Amino acid sequence: MISTEDLTRFSSLELRARGIVEGFLQGLHRSPFVGFSVEFSSHRRYEPGDDLRHVNWKVYARQRKLYVKEFDAETNMNLYLLVDNTRSMQCKSGGAMTKHEYATTLAASMAHLGLRQHDAVALGMLGDGVEAYLDPSSKPGQWDDCLQMLSQSARGQKTSLKRALEQSAMLAKHRGLVILMSDLVDEHDADATEGFQRGIGQLRHRGHEVVVFHILDPWERRLPESGRCRFLDLETPWEVTTEIGSIRRAYMERVDQWCSQLETICHDNGVDRIELTTDTPPGKALVDYLVRRAAMGGA
C-alpha cells in the first residue's frame, strides 16, 4: 500500500525524472547506450582484437579486405539500477536534497531513459543487503513499478556494501550494465573500502559493466568553513563536537584519501566512478556523465 507521502514523492520523482530525460533527449539523436544494439551503423577496418563474429565476411569475399560491422545501439540491454537506501543517505546538510532523493532522481531518470529504448530495467534497493528488488523488464509498467519502489522512504538500516553487492550480483543473472548510486559508506567495514571492493569484484566477475555514482553531501566532502559544530552520525550513535577550523583541512585530506582509494579500486576493476555532490543538479550530473560516456566511444 503506497502512502500519501510516498505518492507525493512518487509524483515529484516522476516529474523530475521525465524532465531530466526529455531535456536530455532533445539534444541527442542517438542513444547514448551504444554497443549492444543490433541495428547496423557502419563498417570499419578490422583491427587486431576485434571480435571475429562481427567481421563482414561477404565484404571480405568481394574485396579481400577485413571489415567489421558497427551497430548504432544495442537494445534490450539489462540495466540494473542499485540505489543505496540506508540512513546515511538521509544526509542533507549542505545540499538542496538528501543524498537519497538525489540517488532516486538519478535512478528514475535512468530507468526512464532505458525503458524508452526498450532496455530491460531492474531496480534494487540496498541496505544491509538487498532490501527490495525488481526484476529486469522492459514492459510498459516497469517504470511505474520503479518509481513506486524508489518513492518509498529510506529504511533506517546500516549499510553493508559487501553483502548488498554480493546479493545484487546473485540477483542480476544476466549480464548488463549495473549502476550503483550510493555514498559508499559502509559502517560494517573497518577499512571503509574493502566491502565495496569485494562487492564490485563480484559484479564484475559475473560480467557486468559497473558504473558507480558516488553521491556525497557537500559538507561531507568539505566541512563548513569555520565554527563550532556538533556532528551526528546518521548510522551510529556517535557524535563529535569540535571547532571546524582546527580539523577541516585534515578532514578533507582524509576524505580525499578515501575517494582516491575508491577510485583506485574502481579503476582496477574497470568501473566508472562518478563523484557527485547533492548541490550539483541531477540533470546536469546525468548529462555530463552520458556525454562523457559517449565521447569515450561507448563500450
Added chain:
Amino acid sequence: MGFLQTAFLFSLAALAIPLLLHLFSRWQTQKIELGTIRFLREVLTENVHRRRIRRWLLLTTRMLLLGVLALLFARPFFFEATRRDGDRRRVILIDRSASMAMRGTQGKAIDVAMEKAIGAAKELGEDAKIDWAWFDSKVYPFQPREGRLVLSASDYGSTSGNTNYASAIAWARDRLAEDNRVKSDVVMITDLQRQGLGDPTDIHFPPDIPFQIIDVGREAASNLAVTRIDLAVGPLEVRRPQSPVRTDTSGKSVGVDRTPYNPSVQGAVRPEQSVFVHTTLFNYGPMHREDVPLVVTAKQGSKSARVKTTINALPEQATESQIEIGRLGLGPWEILVEADVEDDLSVDNRRMHAVAVEEAPRILLFGEQNPEETGTSSSFFLSKALRQGLERDQPRFSLQMVSNSDALQALSSPEKWKTVILTDATDIDRPLLVSLEQYVFQGGQVLAFTGQKGGAIGATKWNGSPIAPGRFDRLRNAGVVPFRLTPNALGHSILQPFDDPQTGDLQRLSFRKAIAIQIANGAKQLASFDSDLPGIVEQIYEKGRVVWFLSDAGDAWSSWTSSPLYLPLVHQMVSDLAGLTGEGPIRFRAVGDARSMASQGSKGDSNAETLTPAKFNASIGNKDSELSANKQIDSVFAEVGFVREDNSLYVVNTPEVESDTVRMTESDLRSAFALMEPTESSIATAGNDIKLIKKQELWPWLAALMLVVLVFEFGLSNRTPP
C-alpha cells in the same frame, strides 16, 4: 617591586565573569548530521596529541592573561634609586611655651632653642626639605626668611602658652605621612617640662622615624605664680556660677570649674556691691618666700584702683589671700593681680581678671494690679518666680508690675525696660498692641503668655500683627491625657539648660489646654505640646524679639507652677530676653584658645596681638601654601592680656599648669610617645649616603603584553577543539 593598588589583586574574582561567558559561548554549537563521522573521528584521534598540547597552551595563555590583567590593575612599579632635591626631610619643632622664657647658663631657653634649630637645619644641606614649627599648646608652622637660616626674638612672638607635646608630635606625624618615600626625621627642641606630656595614647608616631630631642631647659627653677583669681562680693565667700547657665561662643556649657582661671563671678556685679579679689599664689620652689608683695589693680579707662598687700608663700604650696577693692563704678573693669617678685619664670607672676558692674535688668510685667490678693493668677506666679533670687538674696531682675490698663503709659523704650512680660496676651487692647509692636521694632524683648482670660477669641486680635507667632486658632483641650511640653530646638539658648533630661526634663510639664496657632513664616518653634501644637515660639521683628508661651503662666491650665522646673524655665526665658544668657561681655580665655569666628572676620577692628608668629609670617611674605598655617595662628589667642573684640572683653591668661616647671628626662618623653632614638645612620644628614626611591611604573608594558596575549589567545582558541 611594589604595587600602587594592592587591593586590585583581590579583584581577580571578577575576572571569572568573562571566563564564564567564554565557556558559555562554547556551548553554543551548530548541529550537523553527516552520513558518517568515521573520518572526523579518525582525524580527531590522529590529532589528539597535537590538540592536547594546544589545550595546555591555551590554558597557559589564559592564565597568563589573567595574571597580566591583575598586575595591570595593581600597577606594579620598580624602585629606582635616585637622588633629588628635598628627598631628605626634617621636621623641626621648637618649644615656645612660657617656660622657655627661663634663663639658663647660655641665656634664655628659647634663644638657645633657635640656635639649636638652625644647627639642625644646616646639617641637612641645601636640598633638603625642612618643616618648621613653633609649638606650645598649639602648633604654629612657619618658614624662615627665604635663603637665610636666621631666627630672632621677633619670630616666635611671645612665650606665654602651655606645653603640649602631643599636639606637636601629632603634627609632625601628619606632615611626614604626606610623603613617606623620603628619608625623614624629627628634631624637637624643648625644655622637657613634665606637665606637657598630656595624653600620648592616640598619637601613634611612626616607630621607624628617628626622633631627636634636644634639651635646652635648666635643671632647677624657682618659680612663684599667681595661679588663680576669684572675685567675690563679700569677704571670704567665693561666689559660684549658677543658673541660668552661661554658654561660650560655640554654645558649649561653661561649667563651674572649667579652668582654674575661670572666675567665680560670672554675672555682673551690682554697683552697690563691694568686690573682693581672692588670689591663689603657688610657690613651686623649695624656698620659703616671706612678704611677697601682691598688688591688685582695677582699671577702667583712666579710672583705676590699686591695693597692695604682702603674702608669705610656703615652699611647694599654695597660699590664698583676699583683697577688697571696694565698690566699682558701672561698666567693665580690668583687674590685674601681680606678685612683685623676681623668679625664673616671670610670665606667671601676674594674672588678669575682669568684672562687669551693672544694674539688674529692668523687667516690666503686665498683669493684675494686686496679684497677691488672689494668689492664683498668672501675674502672681510670675512675679513670685522672678523676684525669687537664684543667687542668695540678690534678685536677678528689677521687676515692676503694672495692670493692663496702665500698661500703655508705663511702656517706653527698650533702653528703660529690657524686657516686657505679658501674663495674658489675649487680654490686651488694640492701642497696647500697637505700642508693643513699636517697642519690639526698637529692639524690645517680650515674653508673652497667651493666658486664659481672653482665650482663643481674644487672641484673634493678634492676627496680622508682625509680633504674633502666627495665626491664632481655637483653644485646644488635651482631654484625658494632658499635653506634654516637648523641646524642638535643642541648643537654643532658652532651652539649653534642659537639653539633658537628667538635669531638666521639660516633658514632665503637662498642660490641659493650649491655644493652637498656624505658625507664621519666619517664626521659630522652640517647643511643642506633644509634637503637635506649637508650645514655645520665637518671633523676631526688626531689632526686637517676642517669645510666645502658648498656654497660661499660672495654674489655670496646668499644675506646672508647682513643678521644680517652673522657676528655672521662667528665669531662663526672661534671662535670655534680658541678655543674661550666653557668655556675657566678659570672656575668659587661655593662650592657645580659639578666637571667635567673628573676630577673625573683623580682625582689622581688633587691637589684639601686638606680636605673633602670624604677623611674623605675614611680614616676610610667606607663600600661599603657608596661608593655612597663618590662619591657624590667627585663630587662637597667642598672648596674655586684655583683648577687646566683638563688643566683649577677653581676658587671656597663661594656663596655670605651665607654672609647674618640673622637668622630665628625655627617655620619659621618648617612652611616653614610643619615639625612636636616632642613630648615626638613621639621621638624615647631608653626609649620609641616601638612596631614595623613584617609581617606574610597568603598566604600559603590561598593557602591551596583555594585548599580544589576547590576540594569541583568540587565535589559539579558535583552532583548538575541546
